[in-house]
Amino acid sequence: VIDPLPPATTSYGPAAVWGVIVAVGVATFCIRLSFIYLFGRIDRVPPAVTRALRYVPAAVLAALVVPAVVSVEPSLTGTLTADRFLAGAAAAAVAWRTENVTATIVVGLVALWVLRFAVPV
Amino acid sequence: MDLPRLPQTAREGVRASLPLLVGVVPFGLVAGVAAVDAGLSPVAAVGMSVVVFAGAAQLAVIDLLRTDTPLVVVILTGVVVNLRMLMYSASLAPYFQQYRARWKALLAYFLTDQAYAVAVARYSEASVDTDTGADEQVDADAGVDRGETAGRDPSVDRRADGDCRGADGDGPGVTAEGAATDTATDPDGVDEGRDRFYLGVAVSIWAVWVCATAVGVGLGRGLPDTWGLDFAVPLVFLALLVPRLEDRSTTAAGVAAGAVALAATGLPYHLGLPVAAVVGVGVGLAAEGVRTS
Numbered sequence: 001v002i003d004p005l006p007p008a009t010t011s012y013g014p015a016a017v018w019g020v021i022v023a024v025g026v027a028t029f030c031i032r033l034s035f036i037y038l039f040g041r042i043d044r045v046p047p048a049v050t051r052a053l054r055y056v057p058a059a060v061l062a063a064l065v066v067p068a069v070v071s072v073e074p075s076l077t078g079t080l081t082a083d084r085f086l087a088g089a090a091a092a093a094v095a096w097r098t099e100n101v102t103a104t105i106v107v108g109l110v111a112l113w114v115l116r117f118a119v120p121v
Numbered sequence: 122m123d124l125p126r127l128p129q130t131a132r133e134g135v136r137a138s139l140p141l142l143v144g145v146v147p148f149g150l151v152a153g154v155a156a157v158d159a160g161l162s163p164v165a166a167v168g169m170s171v172v173v174f175a176g177a178a179q180l181a182v183i184d185l186l187r188t189d190t191p192l193v194v195v196i197l198t199g200v201v202v203n204l205r206m207l208m209y210s211a212s213l214a215p216y217f218q219q220y221r222a223r224w225k226a227l228l229a230y231f232l233t234d235q236a237y238a239v240a241v242a243r244y245s246e247a248s249v250d251t252d253t254g255a256d257e258q259v260d261a262d263a264g265v266d267r268g269e270t271a272g273r274d275p276s277v278d279r280r281a282d283g284d285c286r287g288a289d290g291d292g293p294g295v296t297a298e299g300a301a302t303d304t305a306t307d308p309d310g311v312d313e314g315r316d317r318f319y320l321g322v323a324v325s326i327w328a329v330w331v332c333a334t335a336v337g338v339g340l341g342r343g344l345p346d347t348w349g350l351d352f353a354v355p356l357v358f359l360a361l362l363v364p365r366l367e368d369r370s371t372t373a374a375g376v377a378a379g380a381v382a383l384a385a386t387g388l389p390y391h392l393g394l395p396v397a398a399v400v401g402v403g404v405g406l407a408a409e410g411v412r413t414s
Contacts, residue, residue: 009160010186017165024182024199025172031203033229035211039218045211052402053208058371059401060202063360063394064181066379067386068355070292090357095363100228103148104360105353
């Protein structure tokens with residue numbers, strides 16, 4: 001089964017790319033500076049915001065990970081045996097056991113290479 | 122490590138950052154590889170590490186640019202990924218209150234998950250010992266005044282300058298600021314060198330991050346596409362995600378967001394990601410509400 005590959009490279013030009021870099025950079029800087037700068041005027045994050053922010057990393061990261069690892073195939077077996085899914089599952093196990101970024105990357109990539117190049121399908 | 126030109130507190134910061142750098146290197150390599158893989162120029166790839174300086178957001182932005190996602194969604198995603206730093210900013214604010222605005226801006230630029238974690242651990246330890254810091258938040262205005270005064274007093278300037286010149290070796294024009302914000306005049310005396318310790322940690326991370334990105338750019342241009350190195354990006358996200366699933370409500374948030382993102386892959390304008398994130402946060406809050414009520 002061959003994944004429908006997304007376009008390999010961006011078709012945005014340098015101006016758009018730099019526009020994104022600057023926009024995200026400036027916004028991120030404002031986030032970083034926010035309370036450090038405003039201290040004395042606003043000392044605390046409103047509790048409701050704090051509560052919601054607790055879920056942002058889990059939600060955003062999961063929304064990035066799942067579609068990149070799971071590709072929905074016509075059959076359930078196809079979905080569960082796609083190389084990225086199996087490699088992702090191995091990496092998730094390592095992430096859960098070690099919470100180590102490097103180990104997760106290494107195991108995930110090696111698993112992908114083994115499945116791609118060493119296992120005849 | 123011998124860093125004779127750095128003041129003691131800055132050296133302690135550099136030393137405290139060393140174990141973290143082991144994790145920064147592969148992450149930076151991936152950021153560089155992924156950027157050139159996605160068709161960004163080498164300069165834009167390294168430029169992003171300097172301007173944005175936030176790994177997860179950079180990888181998200183790179184990934185979305187690669188798939189030609191509308192720019193509004195790309196930017197919003199990058200920003201949302203970094204919203205967590207509001208918490209860090211709020212948490213560090215009382216410890217940085219005595220510094221001048223421009224120095225605060227510099228400190229803020231270097232703020233990362235790792236630098237925050239190390240710095241706040243040290244500061245809170247110190248404030249337990251001496252019972253200052255967070256408890257004196259009300260005194261914010263006085264604190265600011267103190268910083269300003271120190272900056273204008275030439276004698277203080279000179280003394281502080283000689284003491285901390287080395288810490289600011291990474292950029293011209295920084296030294297004067299460092300002198301102005303030296304906390305030697307702080308009557309409490311306990312927070313002396315807070316900024317130096319923080320910068321020791323944070324600038325080390327920054328330098329390694331930018332260098333690792335540059336090396337990754339070199340690697341990315343040399344490695345064949347069939348190796349699937351772009352898969353390293355979701356692997357990094359995975360490694361960051363798993364520790365965040367710390368209890369039932371955060372896990373509910375992650376599961377819901379992942380499911381929605383997968384179901385929404387067909388949505389126009391790549392709206393799946395923001396929709397999934399919002400649903401995930403909502404489900405997390407709902408799960409928390411169910412548990413506590």
